[in-house]
Amino acid sequence: MARVLTLLDQVRLRIAPLSRAAPIAVGSQRGMMSLSFDDFPISAWTEGGRVMADHGVHATYYVSGSLCGQVHDDMRQFEVAHLQAVAEAGHEIGCHTFDHISALKARAAEFHASIDRNAHWVAERLDGYAMETFAYPFGDWSIGTKRSVAKRFKCARGVLRGVNNGKVDRAGLVSIGLESKSLATFDMEAVAVKAAAQGAWLVLYGHDVGDRSSPYGCSPKQLERMILAAKAAGLDILPVKDALARIH
Ligand SMILES: [Zn+2]
Numbered sequence: 001m002a003r004v005l006t007l008l009d010q011v012r013l014r015i016a017p018l019s020r021a022a023p024i025a026v027g028s029q030r031g032m033m034s035l036s037f038d039d040f041p042i043s044a045w046t047e048g049g050r051v052m053a054d055h056g057v058h059a060t061y062y063v064s065g066s067l068c069g070q071v072h073d074d075m076r077q078f079e080v081a082h083l084q085a086v087a088e089a090g091h092e093i094g095c096h097t098f099d100h101i102s103a104l105k106a107r108a109a110e111f112h113a114s115i116d117r118n119a120h121w122v123a124e125r126l127d128g129y130a131m132e133t134f135a136y137p138f139g140d141w142s143i144g145t146k147r148s149v150a151k152r153f154k155c156a157r158g159v160l161r162g163v164n165n166g167k168v169d170r171a172g173l174v175s176i177g178l179e180s181k182s183l184a185t186f187d188m189e190a191v192a193v194k195a196a197a198q199g200a201w202l203v204l205y206g207h208d209v210g211d212r213s214s215p216y217g218c219s220p221k222q223l224e225r226m227i228l229a230a231k232a233a234g235l236d237i238l239p240v241k242d243a244l245a246r247i248h
Helices: 007-018 042-046 048-054 080-088 108-125 143-152 188-198 220-233 240-247
Strands: 023-026 032-039 060-063 092-095 133-135 155-161 166-169 173-177 201-206
Touching: 007 143, 023 240, 032 188, 032 220, 032 240, 042 048, 042 080, 048 220, 060 080, 060 133, 080 092, 080 108, 092 108, 092 240, 108 143, 133 240, 143 155, 155 201, 155 240, 166 173, 188 201, 188 220, 201 220, 201 240
Parallel strands: 032 060, 032 201, 060 092, 092 133, 133 155, 155 173, 173 201
Antiparallel strands: 023 166
């Protein structure tokens, strides 16, 4: 389900971080790490959930209702029973639009209708659960979308690489991919130590978890290594909404 960005879309994507929709200050609290999984492939729960349970930590699963029971990016996605098990285990469920649509390709009304539909879809399956945080599908955002998303959610995460420190945009949180395609260039231990020293908020996102993960996912060992690095550095590991509550 790829999307094609025009030159204008690419410009809108690049300039969006220059305008803060909802500034907050990160850095006066203990350093934190939030793990998140997008879409989500079944293995994010069956494999990823097992690793997190072993270490007593919780993540945020950003769900698109339309992907339930589907194959997306060649991976089998969650069924309702997985979603219910994830929530039951104490993980946060966050919104990723119902249709998994790009904020750069959809009209504003269509984008927000998809958020409404996802809210209803999740609430019907999780006993009225209200999602409080958001992740932009494909990491696509614009200045306008960030402003409107800031009004609907406590915070929103993209895929622009970085660590949240100092003055940040709660509608434009930066993150680091737990993705095998980029993990080789990422020193988990050093990033965790630096985040702890700065009192920063490290937000990670991934997709599938498996020994033979996709380029957009990671192995159980890599996930475990990140958790251990965060704990060794003294970072508190919290779902996105709980981490935000420490700041805002
Ligand atoms: Zn996604």
